[in-house]
Amino acid sequence: MMIATWNVNSLKVRLPQVLEWLAHYQPDVLCLQETKTEDVNFQLAELTAAGYQCAFSGQKTYNGVAILSKQPLQEISYGIPGCVDTQKRVLAATVNGVRIVNVYVPNGQSVDSDKYQYKLGWLKELTAWLEVELKTYPNLALLGDYNIAPEARDVHDPKAWEGQVLFSEPERAAFQALLNLGLQDSFRLFEQPEKMFSWWDYRMHAFRRNMGLRIDHILLSAALASACKAAHIDKEARKAERPSDHAPVITELNLKV
């Protein structure tokens, strides 16, 4: 079973790339973030024709998440239960007995902003919910754009980024709190090349200079981690014409689909 996550930065613009990517990789599940598309405009026909069932939760201009799956999507749930949030950032579904949780964590803007406080509070709500969710679903994968680089090796220039949003200590502690639930970072289950990132700024020729951060992650519950056989980041997608600023992240599980 291959599962993947990709912040597409507008599904409308990136749909051709998503279709091409699906055709090439044939993942079982692809989680999308920043679709920036209201549900009424979601490109369901094109994705269905490509062989994928879709669950989606979007809004105009900002945010928006979707789960694409070859197998039926069951028990679809929207948002964090009991958490009032007008921003469409969370979508969960069960596929082939695996609980897929797709998140678009708030960016936080800067450490002295209200948005940063919203981000930390939001992560706390997410963690509390997942603690419960893991009891119901021992096979759980948390995929998405976390907007957190967990370690220095996930940052092209850790000195410059120290204390900055995406790499500040409280954000990294929030990431650690997710790991403390028993989740494991699938990317780090395997030996990886150095300086592997999932996001590069559009500016400053950041991609060409590999000035990136690893902020998109696939965390796995213990049961899934023990079935994990590969994990990688598809940098190739970032080389496309009109690319998203994020690259897809992929994990392969030893599970029958």
Place this chain on the structure above:
DNA sequence: ATGGCGCGCGCAGCGCGA
């Protein structure tokens, strides 16, 4: 990372992302 780009909205230029 002082900004530089790309996106949505909407028709100019701004807010936002990361």
